[in-house]
Amino acid sequence: MKKTILVFSLLIFALLLLFQLSNYAVVSGDFSIQFIIATIAIVFFMVGVFIHKKSLKTNRKSSTAIDYKKIKALEITDREYEVLQGISEGLSNKEIADKLFLSESTIKTHVSNILLKLNAKRRTQAIQIAKDFQII
Amino acid sequence: MKKTILVFSLLIFALLLLFQLSNYAVVSGDFSIQFIIATIAIVFFMVGVFIHKKSLKTNRKSSTAIDYKKIKALEITDREYEVLQGISEGLSNKEIADKLFLSESTIKTHVSNILLKLNAKRRTQAIQIAKDFQII
């Protein structure tokens, strides 16, 4: 946010500078009016592109970031979340169990709880719901 | 592509128009030079934003667009692809069968073939691989 303010301050400053420059230029006749207009057009076109680029970057970050608040809101525990990640990686219960050094029974318990909390019937549906919620 | 050419043509035309307008304005003294500069700055700033938005849309499409060539390369048929979409939506074989007005047996056959072609052990893994390949 601070950067945005800085950028806009600089923009206004640049505009004011242009005013002065244009006054001088027109009076003295050093530059043609067309040249000034073209310069302004190009510069502000580039500024527009730049600003938009920046704003999109911020948005894109928030669109792919994991919504940890949502995870809490769904009452998904740390262990359950680890299991959910395993599911989304396409692992079987046995593979998740080996990865986390747990028994398959434990994973099954966790999976059942995850399905309840995500209101899913299957693990594949859980993947979809979790992606919609942006928690994976 | 045709649209891009059109937009740029219009831009050049607008610029030429501005040249004429500015000449007239300065000579006649109807508008202050500052007003003209400010107008140009704002207009071209917006044009910059707009153009960048458009270009990003095209890029974003290609980044999230479905890689149909890849589907062909993997020799995934039309029907199989429909089933794959069902899988990625978190549907069961029975649900996919009902959706496509087919028997569950048929879906199982398709799923087996999809798993072979994607080199996946499970449907959850198929989802991951298909997303990596950007075919869903």
Added chain:
DNA sequence: TGTATTTTGGTACTTTAGTATGAGCTCCTA
């Protein structure tokens, strides 16, 4: 220190997923 939550794991069971194999059908093409 007692209580709540989380984590772990088991048994027994039902359901779904996936494999293997065979077969009939349509459409296209060499």
Added chain:
DNA sequence: TAGGAGCTCATACTAAAGTACCAAAATACA
């Protein structure tokens, strides 16, 4: 017109996935 590709469906089977219920540790927390 014979063969290939794709689509459909069935049976029979094995392997996972998922449910229900229970219970013992471990951890957190007031």
